[in-house]
Amino acid sequence: MSNTTTTILSSSDRLLGMSGDGNLISYVETSGDTQTLYVLDLKTNQTSMIDSASVMQGGFNDASTTGIDGGMLSANGEFILYSTGLTEGGQSNSTETQFFEKDLDSTSPSINVTPDIPTTAFPGIAVGISVKAVSDDGLTIAYSEDYTDFSDKFPDFDGVVAYDLVSGSQQQFPTQFADQSIELTPDGRYFTYQAVPNFYVVDRQSNTEVQYTEDFGRGGAVSDDGRYTVYEQRSDDGSTDLLAHDNDASPSTPDQFVSDSADGVIGNGDSEYLAFSGDGRHVVFESTATNLVPGDTDGGVFVKDLDTGAIQMIPEISGNIFISYDGSKIISQGSGGVTITQFVPPTLTIDPVTGDDYVNAAEGPIVTVSGTSNDIGSTILVSLPGGGTASGALVHADGTWSTIISIQGLDDGPTHVHAVVTDELATSLEPAVHRGPYAAHGPRHHLGGGRRHH
Numbered sequence: 001m002s003n004t005t006t007t008i009l010s011s012s013d014r015l016l017g018m019s020g021d022g023n024l025i026s027y028v029e030t031s032g033d034t035q036t037l038y039v040l041d042l043k044t045n046q047t048s049m050i051d052s053a054s055v056m057q058g059g060f061n062d063a064s065t066t067g068i069d070g071g072m073l074s075a076n077g078e079f080i081l082y083s084t085g086l087t088e089g090g091q092s093n094s095t096e097t098q099f100f101e102k103d104l105d106s107t108s109p110s111i112n113v114t115p116d117i118p119t120t121a122f123p124g125i126a127v128g129i130s131v132k133a134v135s136d137d138g139l140t141i142a143y144s145e146d147y148t149d150f151s152d153k154f155p156d157f158d159g160v161v162a163y164d165l166v167s168g169s170q171q172q173f174p175t176q177f178a179d180q181s182i183e184l185t186p187d188g189r190y191f192t193y194q195a196v197p198n199f200y201v202v203d204r205q206s207n208t209e210v211q212y213t214e215d216f217g218r219g220g221a222v223s224d225d226g227r228y229t230v231y232e233q234r235s236d237d238g239s240t241d242l243l244a245h246d247n248d249a250s251p252s253t254p255d256q257f258v259s260d261s262a263d264g265v266i267g268n269g270d271s272e273y274l275a276f277s278g279d280g281r282h283v284v285f286e287s288t289a290t291n292l293v294p295g296d297t298d299g300g301v302f303v304k305d306l307d308t309g310a311i312q313m314i315p316e317i318s319g320n321i322f323i324s325y326d327g328s329k330i331i332s333q334g335s336g337g338v339t340i341t342q343f344v345p346p347t348l349t350i351d352p353v354t355g356d357d358y359v360n361a362a363e364g365p366i367v368t369v370s371g372t373s374n375d376i377g378s379t380i381l382v383s384l385p386g387g388g389t390a391s392g393a394l395v396h397a398d399g400t401w402s403t404i405i406s407i408q409g410l411d412d413g414p415t416h417v418h419a420v421v422t423d424e425l426a427t428s429l430e431p432a433v434h435r436g437p438y439a440a441h442g443p444r445h446h447l448g449g450g451r452r453h454h
Helices: none
Strands: 002-010 014-018 024-031 034-040 048-053 067-074 079-088 099-101 127-133 140-149 155-162 169-172 180-184 190-195 198-203 208-211 221-222 226-233 240-246 271-276 283-285 299-306 313-315 321-322 329-334 337-344 348-350 359-360 367-373 378-384 393-395 400-406 413-422 444-449
Touching: 014 321, 014 329, 024 067, 034 067, 034 079, 048 067, 048 079, 048 099, 079 400, 099 127, 099 140, 127 348, 140 180, 155 190, 155 413, 180 221, 190 221, 198 226, 208 348, 221 271, 226 271, 240 271, 240 283, 271 321, 283 321, 348 413, 367 378, 367 393, 378 400, 393 400
Parallel strands: 014 067, 413 444
Antiparallel strands: 002 337, 014 024, 024 034, 034 048, 067 079, 079 099, 127 140, 140 155, 155 169, 180 190, 190 198, 198 208, 221 226, 226 240, 271 283, 283 299, 299 313, 321 329, 329 337, 348 367, 359 444, 367 400, 378 393, 378 413
């Protein structure tokens, strides 16, 4: 599968979120002492302004800044969750941070969804809260919270929270430094978070929690349906590997390595989770390993197909990264702006064989089969299911390919010529049917193409 990379926006714009189909992104633009939150529709190129806030020093810590934070989009692209006020660098002793949710399908303004947190005059309370995720119906949000009551009037809390906006109930999960991999599945059922040294997946419906690492893991994710989990695990040699767990598999089935080559060779360096497609098939990760793809000398960012085992390298990223539900689009923060990597499925055509898709006795038994493909450098496998021998053809730099096949032993009548191209991500394609008019004279074979997706 080839890919195209496009850079949009500017290096000063900060990518915050993406919808599951990859068509909407959210970002913050900073101009002077003002931050403005936008949503950009990549299909229509229309931009919607959501909110703005002043950027200034403030809060409990002099190094703290205020502005806009969060900006997460729901998977269906209907809601955006963000905060204004204190965004980084410390804690506040008042209600400086406010949570807001906007229905993107409505003209109504954003609504305040700030959780109820007790406050008292300084130095009674120190609070640090940060929005992290929102469900597709907009009724469940996730956030991290670091709450300390120096007056001992209220219990301290450091951890992550799933907040039901209808009932007002809060599911709290006490942890330390739990500010990574906090996500909600689109239906709000599964909730993930990382708390050094472990990664957890919570089923809010059954009120159960699963720990996926036993030593050291910096993060992970769960597929939209909760079936697959990707997580980091410290190996015996001290390096960090990336693994995938299938919750529907037998308990005796070992977890699948993600940070390995297409041939199953485990990476020889540390690997770190970056993004997981909603369908549970594609994983984006960063690794120092040099043995994951041929010709690599210093590692990089990779995409792994868990169904086929295929792996390929993509351009480096420097900030937030998101992958679409089907794995066809990756959007990330690059050094020059927001980078969109679009994976293009292979194309393949077969030219009419002998010019008219008919071969008579004078034109056989060896005939040339040719065509085009966008998968430059790949090998096209050509065969005749009804007989003859298979042959291979290299796709040249101009996108053309050509080979010869033997039709010795074929019976008179229609026969399909099959050509298959398989790309780096193991996506296979056979071309559309070619049909020509029946000739009125001479012994002949009618050759046409077939199509099938794998």
